Amino acid sequence: MSATLREAVAEPAPLVRHPRRILVVSLAVCLVPVAALAIVLWHNHGFGDGRGGAAKGGGHPALPVYLRLFFAVLAIGGLAHAGGWVARRLGQPGVVGEIVAGLLIGPSLLGRFLPGVTAALLPTDVRGHLAVLAQVGLVLFMFSVGAEFDTAILRRQGTAIGMLSQATMTVPFVLGLLLVPAVFPHFAGAGIGEAPFAIFLGTAISITAFPVLARIVEDAGLAGTPLGSLAMVCxxxxxxxAWSALAVVLAVIQAGSPFGALVALPLALGFALLVLLVLRPLLARGADRLRDVRAPVAVPLVAVLCLVFTLAGLTDRIGVHAIFGAFLAGIVLPRGSRFLAGVPERLGTLNRALLLPVFFASIGLQVDVVSAVGDAGLLVAGAVTILVAIGGKLGSAALCARAGGLSWRASAGLGVLLNARGITEIVVLQTGLAIGVINERAFTVLVFMALVTTVMTMPLLRLLGLVRPGGSAPTQERLAR
Known part of the structure; x- marks a missing residue:
């Protein structure tokens, strides 16, 4: 074969040697003029006075609200993604950096020291629209959690694992109940009773961040291993x-009394059974019949969105919360359907790129670390709560796992994994703040607890020697020693 022919049939050399660099530079090239345009418009016309009128001192008309909303989402999304990138570079889950980036916009930092920047990023009349987008992002997030939740794995495991899971939930929950007399004056919302507050606090202390844990298990090289699988099941x-306990709290608060909750809870349970036992097989049958139908991408996408928001709206009307309906929608969505292939992934990508950062920003606007630090009683109550939360979750998991035959190292690793609370805790806390069961200062302290317990996971796993970056994880034999 001649040299010319060999060159003709040979695989061509890649045109781009550093695609990631090109991606970064391209984004910078695109964002710089957009940022410059925003600054020029803000300087010359203003983003508005919060009422949609003319800018101060200029007489120029304010930017339309949709443009201010666009710039706010653009700024929030950029900060959140930058925070996630920094967190991943530091060996942490990206969600940690995204949450911290959201906190920086709020009264803890920019809102206190540079209020003009916060006002420019999040104008007053835009925040209501951002709150709506944040709720949409929360609903879609809970749908993604349900879609990724493997219900079959619960049936495949034995009674011992079920008891282990209940112990890791019950111990911190009971410890949270014991804390109620000490923290109730500092944490409780105005006019809230001790019973719903106690259930909520126990739930907040005992929860585990299932979606974040899945990412941590994967990053630590524990996916598919006995320890990783056990942590995911628990x-x-x-x-x-935890969601069941939260439903009880929501029913009591929104019904106005425990007797009203006796109506809301059976309705919620009956609705869940109807969805799981009737709607789920109907959806699976319908997806099977449509498996050979070639429909535009928009058709299954709109169908799934209708399912999500219909169930979310119904559970909200029942008196629990829209997040439960969205979670049910994810669980009953047919798995492996050709007609619905890729729809959850598309919705998840859009949500992570645009709407979840808005949710994080809405959380940041409600967190004021400086005010919390100035209250000595609140600091003591918060420190005790964090210590009880960490000790109760980590200790109960480690002791029960050790009794089940795991080594002390693996047992401690299980406790460390289950101690991560992440975004699931944030969702629970935001719900509690919205219904008034906790106040804003308690919200700040408990958000800090969620961040601390998530950030400490990877360093402790490395300290225990359980992180396998190459994907090779401890075998069953090594775990049992």
Missing amino acids: AGIDDVL
């Missing part, structure tokens, strides 16, 4: 119990 069961 976290799944714990989350089901």
